[in-house]
Structures are given as structure tokens and as C-alpha cells.
Amino acid sequence: xxxxxxxxxxxxxxxxxxxxxxxxxxxxxxxxxxxxxxxxxxxxxxxxxxxxxxxxxxxxxxxxxxxxxxxxxxxxxxxxxxxxxxxxxxxxxxxxxxxxxxxxxxxxxxxxxxxxxxxxxxxxxxxxxxxxxxxxxxxxxxxxxxxxxxxxxxxxxxxxxxxxxxxxxxxxxxxxxxxxxxxxxxxxxxxxxxxxx
Amino acid sequence: xxxxxxxxxxxxxxxxxxxxxxxxxxxxxxxxxxxxxxxxxxxxxxxxxxxxxxxxxxxxxxxxxxxxxxxxxxxxxxxxxxxxxxxxxxxxxxxxxxxxxxxxxxxxxxxxxxxxxxxxxxxxxxxxxxxxxxxxxxxxxxxxxxxxxxxxxxxxxxxxxxxxxxxxxxxxxxxxxxxxxxxxxxxxxxxxxxxxxxxxxxxxxxxxxxxxxxxxxxxxxxxxxx
Numbered sequence: 001x002x003x004x005x006x007x008x009x010x011x012x013x014x015x016x017x018x019x020x021x022x023x024x025x026x027x028x029x030x031x032x033x034x035x036x037x038x039x040x041x042x043x044x045x046x047x048x049x050x051x052x053x054x055x056x057x058x059x060x061x062x063x064x065x066x067x068x069x070x071x072x073x074x075x076x077x078x079x080x081x082x083x084x085x086x087x088x089x090x091x092x093x094x095x096x097x098x099x100x101x102x103x104x105x106x107x108x109x110x111x112x113x114x115x116x117x118x119x120x121x122x123x124x125x126x127x128x129x130x131x132x133x134x135x136x137x138x139x140x141x142x143x144x145x146x147x148x149x150x151x152x153x154x155x156x157x158x159x160x161x162x163x164x165x166x167x168x169x170x171x172x173x174x175x176x177x178x179x180x181x182x183x184x185x186x187x188x189x190x191x192x193x194x195x196x197x
Numbered sequence: 198x199x200x201x202x203x204x205x206x207x208x209x210x211x212x213x214x215x216x217x218x219x220x221x222x223x224x225x226x227x228x229x230x231x232x233x234x235x236x237x238x239x240x241x242x243x244x245x246x247x248x249x250x251x252x253x254x255x256x257x258x259x260x261x262x263x264x265x266x267x268x269x270x271x272x273x274x275x276x277x278x279x280x281x282x283x284x285x286x287x288x289x290x291x292x293x294x295x296x297x298x299x300x301x302x303x304x305x306x307x308x309x310x311x312x313x314x315x316x317x318x319x320x321x322x323x324x325x326x327x328x329x330x331x332x333x334x335x336x337x338x339x340x341x342x343x344x345x346x347x348x349x350x351x352x353x354x355x356x357x358x359x360x361x362x363x364x365x366x367x368x369x370x371x372x373x374x375x376x377x378x379x380x381x382x383x384x385x386x387x388x389x390x391x392x393x394x395x396x397x398x399x400x401x402x403x404x405x406x407x408x409x410x411x412x413x414x415x416x417x418x419x420x421x422x423x
Contacts, residue, residue: 021278031258038255048253055255130250148212149247155214170208174240181243191242194249 007032012072019066026066030059033076036151037083043146044087046131054090058083074160080151081161084143091139126193133183141176144169198226203233211241 011032017025037058042051061082069078134142143162147153159166184190206223209215215223227234282288303309310321333341 021274034255034258039252042253043250048256051253052255127249127251130246134247134250145247149244150250150252155208155212167205170205173208174204177240177243180247181239184243184246189246191246194246 008073008076011075015066015069015072015075026063029062029075033079034059037079040080040083040146040151041087043131043134043150044142045090046135050090054083054086057086061086077153077157077161080147080153084161087143088139122193126189129184129187129189133180133187136183137176137179141172141179144172145176145180148173198222200230200233203227203230204236207237207240210237211244 011029014025014029014032018029034055038051038055041054041058042048045051045054058079062079065082069075134145137145140162144158147158147161148155153161155166155169158169162169203223203226206215206219210220210223227237282291307322310319310323312319312321
């Protein structure tokens, strides 16, 4: 986890303070984790509104369930577990259909992206397709890719959050990246597309 | 190491979670297996492409807990926090002791008396008083008994009267029913006698006719022979 040992200890102290009645401690936890949870949910749904809603629900649930957190040093993993479960619940609620109609995917995929004159246009299209490819992954692979690639969690932490063996997590990531590669190849997207600044 | 083992280490390698000796061993194996080396590079390329994905920061900072408390409330909370122990067991003991003190103080203030005797549990506030007992004189008791007797006698007489009337009514009804039955029976008997006499009369008449006819035939036969 990016937070490191000191961050974990700081989170643990804030959790303890909150349990002792210091409400300000919870606000500090929100400030420390809000962006990460929001980024996770945004990459999961490609929607700012959904990401904001999931973030808010995550902290509301954390506020009410803080007493159930057994190990205060694992606050981050616990928070990701809540956020992930809320994302899955939301996905079940609205159905998979909606997952392909978000704001990042308004532009239709262009399979002939090799010839545009403007590099910036090409790059923007590539970014849209990047998110679309991510959303096309099966949910369990998508979650692992997001947690590993963007949230920077260790395999051990992801396994703990998802309550799965580490090897299962690695296997899902391998198949997720392989599936993304196939999708990028079929859409003629390569890493040179993103080199334009 | 074989190809499957090498593939199983790809993710650890890509995300730098491989131990140095394992990393070295994998790199040596890949050097002799270019197709695996290529596969790993392609997965690395996918990673580098994914890193370009933009992300949106939240539009507004979430405020989960409002801390706008009044000065007095803040002071009161701090006072309570400083007084109440944080350990769970000690806190429970503290609460029980506080309740006991409050109970004793209330008891002293209200002069509460608690007693248990043969009548049961007794809780009283103020000075405990013996319950008052009501005593009647002999004349009063006799008067009351006489009243009770009179009432009982009147009730018994009323009940007897009602039973008598009921029985008379039933007896009268029974007699009426019996008289009706006897009358009905008499009518039936008379009808039967009348019907019997009629039958008898008819039978005699028929026989007289038959006798006359036989006698007539006999006289005719005798006169014909002569």
C-alpha cells in the first residue's frame, strides 16, 4: 500500500481517537482517504456521479461500522472492502447494461485510429477506448486490475480485501492484462498513441 | 523452472514483488525462452498504457461530521470525558457506583423506607405507619347479621315462589295436554265403532239378500218338479 507503515499507524491512531469520541479524527480519515476511494470508484464505473455516491456511502458505512473493525492498522484494506462491496452492489442494482454507457465512453470506439492527422485527437480517443476496454473486463478481473495498477495495493492486501487466495488474485490480474492486450490489438491501440503530449 | 512456473511469476515480476533470487532465476529462464520474454514485454506494455488513464478528483470535499458545538457543550463533553474512565470494565463499575450513590441520596432525601415482613415487600416514603384497622361494635354486628338474614329470607321466599309458579304452570300444561289426548282418543274410538257397525250392517244385509235368493231358487225348483 502507498500509505506505508507510518500512514498505517497514523490511520490506526485516528481510528482509535474516533472510537474514543473524537469526531474530528473521523474527518481527518475522510480527508486522507477520500481521493483514493473516489479514484477507485471512478475507475470502476467511469462516472463522476457514481464515484461520488460510492465514496459518500463508503464513509457513511465506515462511520457506523467502525466498531466492527478488528485490526485498526488495517483500516485502509477495510475501507477498500466496503467500497468494493458497494460497487458490486451498485452493479447488481443497475445491471451490467449501464456500465457501458458512462460519460467516459461517449465517443464510439474507432477501429481506424491509425491515420488521424492530429496526435492529440488520437490520444484522446485512445484514452476513451482505454477506459472502455477496462469496463469490458469481467468484474472480478477489473477490480484486481484497478486495485493493483492504480491503487498500488500489494497482492496480499488485495487477497485480504477480496477474501481470496493470493494466487487467485495474481491469476485474475494475468488474465485481465492478457484480455486488455487482445482488446487493444483489435482496436489498433498501442502505447505510441499515448506518447503525444 | 518450466514455462508454467515462469508465467505464474509474471505478475510478481511486473509489479516488483518478486524476491531478488527468484527474479534472477526468472530472467535467466526468459533469456532462453524468447516467446515468454515477448509475452512479458507485451503485458508490460499494457501496464504502461493503463497508466495513461486519467482520473477525476472529487468535485467537493466530503464533510462527514459537523463539529459546530456550542462552547458549553464542548466544555461539558470534555468534562465528561475527563471524568469517565475509558476502560470498559472500569467504566461499568463507575456507572454502577454512580447509580448506587444516586439511589442512596434519593432515598435519604425522600425518607424512603423499605421493609420485608410476613405481608411481603413494603416500600414507603416518609414515616412508616401501621395500617389502620376498622372495628365494629356487637350491636352493629348483630344489626348487620339481621339485615343479612332478612335479605336472605326474602331471596329464599322469592326463589320458592318462582319455583312454585313454574311448577303450577307446568302441571296445568300437562293436564291440558292429557285432556286433549283423551278427547282425541275418544273420537278415534267412536269413529272405529261407527265404522264397525256400518260394516256389520252391510254384511247382514248382503247375507239376507243371498238367503232370500237361495230360498227363491229352491221354491222355484220344487214347484217345477211338481
